[in-house]
Amino acid sequence: MEARGLVKRYGDREALKGVDFAAHPGELVAVIGPNGAGKTTLLSILAGTLRADAGTVESPNGHVGWVPQRASLYRRLTVEENLLLFARLEGVGDPRGVVEEMLGLTGLGERRGEVVARLSGGNQQRVNIAIGLLARPAVLLLDEPSVGLDPRQRARLWEFIAGLAGRGTSVVFSTHDIQEAERYGQRLLVLADGEGLFDGSAAELRETVRGEAPEAAGGDFETAFLSYLQHRGH
Amino acid sequence: MRWLLLKDLTILRRSPLQAVLLVAYPILIALLIGFAISREPGKPRVAFLNEIPPGARVAGGNGKLPAVGVNRRICRQVECVDVGSRGEAERKVRDGDVLAALILPADLIDRLNSLSTLSPETPEVEVLVNEENPLKAQAVDDRITALLARANLFIARQIAQEGGRYLNLVVDGGSFDVLGQAVEILGLRDTASILEALRPDVPAARRPELDRVIRFATLARDNLDVAAPLIDRLAQPIAVDKQTVSAPTPPLEVFAVAVAATLTLTFVVLLLVAGSLALEREEGTFARLTGGLVSRSALLAEKLGLGVAVGLLVTLLMLAGVQLFAGLAWSRFGLWLAAILLGGGAFAAAGAALGAAARDVRSVSLLAFMVSLPVALLSLVPSGAVGATLYDAIRVLTALFPFKPALEAMTAALDSAGPGIGAPLFHLTILIAAYTALARLALRRFAAV
Secondary structure: OEEEEEEEEEOOEEEEEEEEEEOOOOOEEEEEOOOOOOHHHHHHHHHOOOOOOEEEEEOHHHOEEEEOOOOOOOOOOEHHHHHHHHHHHHOOOOHHHHHHHHHHHHOOHHHOOOEHHHOOHHHHHHHHHHHHHOOOOOEEEEEOOOOOOOHHHHHHHHHHHHHHHHOOOEEEEEOOOHHHHHHHOOEEEEEEOOEEEEEEOHHHHHHHHHHHOHHHHOOOHHHHHHHHHHOOOO | OHHHHHHHHHHHHHOHHHHHHHHHHHHHHHHHHHHHHHOOOOOOEEEEEEOOOOOOOOEEOOEEOOOOOHHHHHHHHOEEEEOOOHHHHHHHHHHOOOOEEEEEOOOHHHHHHHOOOOOOOOOOOEEEEOOOOHHHHHHHHHHHHHHHHHHHHHHHHHHHHHHHHHHHHHHHOEEEEEOOEEEEEOOHHHHHHHHHHHHHHOOHHHHHHHHHHHHHHHHHHHHHOOHHHHHHHHHOOOOOOOOOOOOOOOOHHHHHHHHHHHHHHHHHHHHHHHHHHHHHHHOOHHHHHHHHHOOHHHHHHHHHHHHHHHHHHHHHHHHHHHHOOOOOOHHHHHHHHHHHHHHHHHHHHHHHHHHHHOOOHHHHHHHHHHHHHHHHHHHOOOOOOOOHHHHHHHHHHHHOOOHHHHHHHHHHHHOOOOOOOHHHHHHHHHHHHHHHHHHHHHHHOOOOO
16 A cells, blocks of 8 residues: 555644555554644545545555544444444455454454444454454554553454464554554554654664664653654654 | 445334334324324313203393293303302312303393393303413313303394394284283284275374374384394394315315324434434444445435335324224325325435434434424414414425425325325425435535534
8 A cells, every 4th residue: 555645634734744655565554643643634544534635545456444443333233233234335245254254353253143332342443343354455454443452452452463464464553552553563654743754663763763862762662752753843 | 225224224123212212103193193083072061050040031021032041052062060059160160170160140131131121231141260371261261252152142143033023013913922911912014904994984184194194104014024134133243254265175184194194204204314324423434334335425315215214114104093093095095105205205305414414313313303393383383373574484494394395295195175286296306305415515524523
C-alpha cells in the first residue's frame, strides 16, 4: 500500500499536510504521535472511509481490512450473525466457511451465539478485528486496537496480529502506547500536527535522538520519542 | 440489500420493547377505534327531580292546554336518573355520577300559566352542574343548552298549535269546554251569514251600521284564516336549508379509521426509519458499511424499504382489527395498498431525513415525536376554525409534512365519497422525492459529525 501527498482539511484546520506513506507485505507499521497529530485521519483515508482533499492512495486490489478504534458492530446481533452479515456484504465466496475460520482464529468459537452487547470490551475488539479480516485483506488497518484491553488481552491481541503479519498481511496500526509501538512496530511513522516527521525503525529513531540529546536516548523509548518531538517544536 | 434488511428485522426482533410496541400499537388503536365506531354515542346521565305537583296543567285562556310531557321528552334525549330530593341531586352531580341535575321546581306550571296574564313571570328550571375543568364546563353547558332549546321549541309548538285551534274556533265556530261545561262558540263565518240573513228585516236607516258589522265579520274571518300558519311559524321563525358546497364527505367512522391508520403509519414508519438510521451511526457501523460495502444510496433505499414493509404490515394488521367492528370495503384493497405504500414511503423518507440529521437514537425519537404530533394535530384543524392567515400558515406547514396527504389518500382509499385519491398520491410522491433528496444530502456529513 502506498500513499503520496495526502492532505485533509477540516475547515481552516489542516489535519494532514502532504503525508507520504508505504507498507510492504508482511510488515507491521506503527503510526504514533500526540493527540490531534492526524493518526486516525490518515488511517481513515487509507481505509477509504474518508476522502482526502489531495494526494493519492494505491492499495493492492482494493482489499483493505479496516478496524476502527471503536468496535463497529451491531450490539443486538450475535458474534456469528455479525460476522456472517459482513462476510455476505464483502461478497466472499463461502461466507459460512470464512466465519468458521475467523471464529477459530479469534478464539470466539464458543461465544459465537452470544449477543455482542454482552461481550467484554476485549472480546468485542476481537470481533471487530475478525470483521476486518473477513475478506482476507492484503492490508489490515487498525486504529488503536489495544485501547481498553487488559494486559493479558493485549498480549493475545498482539500475538494474533503478529501471526497475521507472519502470513504476509501488511498490518498498519495507530497507538498512543509508545512502548507498544517500539515492541510490535517493525517500522514507525511519526505524525505531529498533520506532518510526517519520521519514517523508520525504533532503533533508527533512537539513533537520531542520540545525536540530538544523548541523555534522552539512553532512557526508555518514550523519553527518546518525547525528546524527538521536542527538538522539532512539538 | 436483503442482508441489511434481514439484519434490521433481526435487530427489531431482538428489541422486545420496540417489537411489542409495533404489534401492540396497531392492536390498541384498532380496539379503541372499533369500540368508538361500533357503539352509538352514550346519552349523558342527568339527575332528574320533578317537584311539580301531580295534576298541574298549563292553562290557556279560559281553558287548559294539554300536558306537554316535557319530562318524558327530556328523558328521551338523556339518561334520566330519578332522584327524590335536591340534596340527592347535588350529591350525584358532585360525585360525578351524573353530568348534571335538572330540577323542575313546583311553581314552574304557575309561572308558565302567568305568561297569559297581565303580570307574567319567567318560568325557570334549575340546572346543577359540576364544572371540574373548562373543557367539562363547556361540554356540560353545550349539552344542557341544547336540551333546553329542544324543550322550549317543543313547548312553543304545542302552545302555537293550541293557539291555532282557538283561532279556528273564533273563525268557524264550535264547542269549547270551560270548567267541564261545553260552551257553543258561534264563529265569525256564521255571524256574518246570520247578519246578512237579518239585513232585509232591519230598517233602512239602521242598515249602514249593520253593513259595517257584516263587513267587519267578513274581513276578520278572511284575515284570521292566514294568522294560524303565522302563529305556527313564530315557534320556529327561521328554518335551516343546509347545502354542502364541498365534495361529499365519507362517513365519520371511515374518517376515524383513516385517521387511526395514518397515525399508525406515521409513528411506526417515522420512528423505525429514523431510529434505524441513527442506530447505524450510534453503533459505528455506518462508516464501515459505506467504506466500500454498500453505497449510501443503497443503505438509504434499504431503510426506506424497511419502513414501508413494516408500515404496510402494521397498518394492514390494524385495518384487519377494525374490520371486526366495522365493515370496510375490501373491494378497494388496491387503493388501500397505494395509499399505504406511498404514505409509508413519504413517512420513511421523512424519517430518513430526520435520522440523518440527528446524532443518536434517543434524540431522533424525541425529534420524530416533536415534529409529527403537532403536525398531525394541525392537519385535523378544519378551515374556518381559526383565522384566515393562521389557517393559510397551517396549510403550508401541513403540506410540507406527509400526514395530511397521507390522511387524504387513506380516506379516499377507504371510501368512494369525497375527493379523489389522485391528488394526495401525487403530493406524497413529491414529498418522497424531496425528503429522499434531503436525507441523501444529510448522509454526506453523517459519519463525519
